[in-house]
Amino acid sequence: xxxxxxxRATAVAGWHSFLxxxxxxxxxxxFPALIVLIFGALVETSGTGGGLFAEPPSWYVAGYxxxxxxFTPLSRLGAEVARTxxxxxxxxxxxTPLTRAEWLVAQLLVNVVVIGLAAILVLGLLVALTxxxxxLGPATLLVVPxxxxxxxxxxxxxxxxxxxxxxxxxxxxxxxxxxxxxLFLSEAFVPLSMLPDWLPTWLSPLTYFSRGVRAVTYDGGSxxxxxxxNAPDPWVNLAVLAVAAVLFLAIGARTLPVTx
Amino acid sequence: xxxxxxEDVGRRYGDTVALDGVxxxxxxxxxFALVGPNGAGKTTLVRALTGTTDATGSISVLGEPPRxxxxxxxxxxxxxxxxxxxxxxxxxxxxxxxxxxxxxDPTALMATVGLxxxxxxxxxxxxxxxxxxxxxxxxxxxxxxxxxxLDEPTTGIxxxxxRALWDVLEDLADAGTTIFLTTHDMAEAERLADRVGLxxxxxxxxxxxxxxxxxxYGGEQVLRVGTDATEVPPLDYExxxxxxxxxxxxxxxxxxxxxxADLETAGVAYDELTWTEPDLEDVYLALAxxxxxxxASGPPVxxxxxxxxxxxxxxxx
Numbered sequence: 001x002x003x004x005x006x007x008r009a010t011a012v013a014g015w016h017s018f019l020x021x022x023x024x025x026x027x028x029x030x031f032p033a034l035i036v037l038i039f040g041a042l043v044e045t046s047g048t049g050g051g052l053f054a055e056p057p058s059w060y061v062a063g064y065x066x067x068x069x070x071f072t073p074l075s076r077l078g079a080e081v082a083r084t085x086x087x088x089x090x091x092x093x094x095x096t097p098l099t100r101a102e103w104l105v106a107q108l109l110v111n112v113v114v115i116g117l118a119a120i121l122v123l124g125l126l127v128a129l130t131x132x133x134x135x136l137g138p139a140t141l142l143v144v145p146x147x148x149x150x151x152x153x154x155x156x157x158x159x160x161x162x163x164x165x166x167x168x169x170x171x172x173x174x175x176x177x178x179x180x181x182x183l184f185l186s187e188a189f190v191p192l193s194m195l196p197d198w199l200p201t202w203l204s205p206l207t208y209f210s211r212g213v214r215a216v217t218y219d220g221g222s223x224x225x226x227x228x229x230n231a232p233d234p235w236v237n238l239a240v241l242a243v244a245a246v247l248f249l250a251i252g253a254r255t256l257p258v259t260x
Numbered sequence: 261x262x263x264x265x266x267e268d269v270g271r272r273y274g275d276t277v278a279l280d281g282v283x284x285x286x287x288x289x290x291x292f293a294l295v296g297p298n299g300a301g302k303t304t305l306v307r308a309l310t311g312t313t314d315a316t317g318s319i320s321v322l323g324e325p326p327r328x329x330x331x332x333x334x335x336x337x338x339x340x341x342x343x344x345x346x347x348x349x350x351x352x353x354x355x356x357x358x359x360x361x362x363x364x365d366p367t368a369l370m371a372t373v374g375l376x377x378x379x380x381x382x383x384x385x386x387x388x389x390x391x392x393x394x395x396x397x398x399x400x401x402x403x404x405x406x407x408x409x410l411d412e413p414t415t416g417i418x419x420x421x422x423r424a425l426w427d428v429l430e431d432l433a434d435a436g437t438t439i440f441l442t443t444h445d446m447a448e449a450e451r452l453a454d455r456v457g458l459x460x461x462x463x464x465x466x467x468x469x470x471x472x473x474x475x476x477y478g479g480e481q482v483l484r485v486g487t488d489a490t491e492v493p494p495l496d497y498e499x500x501x502x503x504x505x506x507x508x509x510x511x512x513x514x515x516x517x518x519x520x521a522d523l524e525t526a527g528v529a530y531d532e533l534t535w536t537e538p539d540l541e542d543v544y545l546a547l548a549x550x551x552x553x554x555x556a557s558g559p560p561v562x563x564x565x566x567x568x569x570x571x572x573x574x575x576x577x
Contacts, residue, residue: 002361005358006358006359008358009354009355009357009358009359010355010358010359012355012358013344013347013351013352013355014344016346016347016351017344017346017347020346020347020383021346086342087340087341087342087343088338088339088340088341088342089341089342089343089344091307091310091312091336091338091341092336092337092338092341092343092399092400093359094310094311094312095310095311095312095331095334095335095336095409096331096356096359096360096403097331097332097359097360097361098359258312258313259307259312259313
């Protein structure tokens with residue numbers, strides 16, 4: 001109970017801090033919206049042509065969700081860790097009952113809410129602007145744990161980057177350097193068929209997010225191929241994502257600094 | 261009983277020696293002030309004592325190694341501490357209170373540290389420097405700690421704010437809280453501390469009560485007389501005359517009248533009398549040097565509850 005109290009206190013403080021950085025709030029939601037506008041509405045996806053966006057719009061739902069699940073926690077956690085270290089807050093927290101793992105879980109909760117809202121925004125824009133028809137079924141609810149686990153995974157990675165970087169700028173630059181290649185090499189926007197055979201996309205944890213979300217939101221245009229509760233694909237991907245999330249959260253908590 | 265015991269504590273950062281065999285004890289309920297130049301190792305020692313950095317040697321806080329102490333019993337205000345800036349003072353104290361099982365009421369705490377209702381509901385970044393430090397001290401007090409570490413708590417605030425914080429700390433000390441603080445402000449150390457330690461280049465050069473340190477290292481009481489005398493008149497005290505200023509050494513305040521009478525007897529006219537006594541700043545300058553380099557050439561000292569064992573050539577002026 002006291003652990004829950006500590007996490008709650010930290011999460012509430014983190015939530016208020018975030019909401020009051022209006023620029024951060026604005027761009028947190030503007031960024032994925034811009035991605036949808038540029039690639040979904042301006043470039044336009046089409047199933048009839050070739051090139052990068054040759055699949056039906058709904059095929060890319062997993063990719064757009066991947067953008068918010070990947071970029072936002074990476075950069076937010078990286079910057080938050082650097083900011084917290086620079087203000088000697090970790091040193092202060094190290095002398096309180098709050099553990100580093102609890103601090104990270106509190107940040108994760110804030111990010112789940114922020115990114116959950118961003119994901120809803122992205123889904124709405126996709127439907128409204130690109131005509132994406134998201135296939136719905138009971139298994140579509142698995143999008144929620146996919147997003148939560150994806151956020152957890154990249155919060156862990158962001159914490160590692162923030163701990164290793166020597167500044168907020170460095171953390172954000174490092175997160176972008178990692179996020180952009182991952183986005184294009186994890187079956188989020190580029191189908192596996194367009195990538196070299198030798199490329200080990202299975203190494204990217206985002207691959208399992210993309211495959212899993214696509215399995216429960218994209219029916220291949222047939223209207224019947226949507227994964228069901230009993231289909232193995234989403235569950236296998238969810239399990240891999242869960243293992244990766246726990247692993248990176250544990251490493252992230254372990255690497256959080258105590259002093260500057 | 262000692263609340264803090266450090267024995268032969270060392271810490272290196274690469275080739276730099278931050279702490280070189282520091283030993284000290286702080287009795288429960290005492291206020292201990294650690295003074296020293298920038299880079300002397302004060303913050304490193306605080307971190308070693310709070311378990312936020314590794315150190316060699318032996319450290320005991322409330323009878324246990326620093327990292328094994330119940331966190332509910334410790335309070336810390338780190339150096340250059342900046343809490344989340346877009347939380348109000350009230351929200352910050354509520355946040356830190358939420359980390360403890362048994363925390364003080366944030367509203368009552370704000371009154372204790374002198375934050376009024378307006379300040380309480382102002383974002384930290386918009387508070388004055390003094391209000392910010394009060395908020396930070398409040399964050400360190402929120403669990404009513406038995407041992408409180410304050411790393412330069414009054415740096416950057418105005419004299420009035422500093423004195424207000426001193427009042428808060430004196431109340432805490434009166435209530436039995438053990439306080440370990442670092443400071444560059446000798447007046448702060450002299451007013452608050454039961455004992456003062458002087459750290460330079462990672463060595464603890466001296467530890468004792470402020471009065472004992474001043475007596476041991478502070479130098480002489482001096483009476484300066486502005487005069488037109490051309491030679492030193494006959495006096496019962498050692499004196500010298502330079503550029504119209506007669507400097508009479510080791511004159512206790514009760515003997516000033518006697519010196520003045522001797523001057524008048526000798527027919528020496530004077531237009532100014534200034535008597536000064538040494539203080540902790542003189543101790544600091546004598547031991548640490550005017551350029552921040554330790555003046556003491558001998559080994560560091562080991563402080564105890566009641567005395568100090570001076571190293572050879574301990575920098576006595």
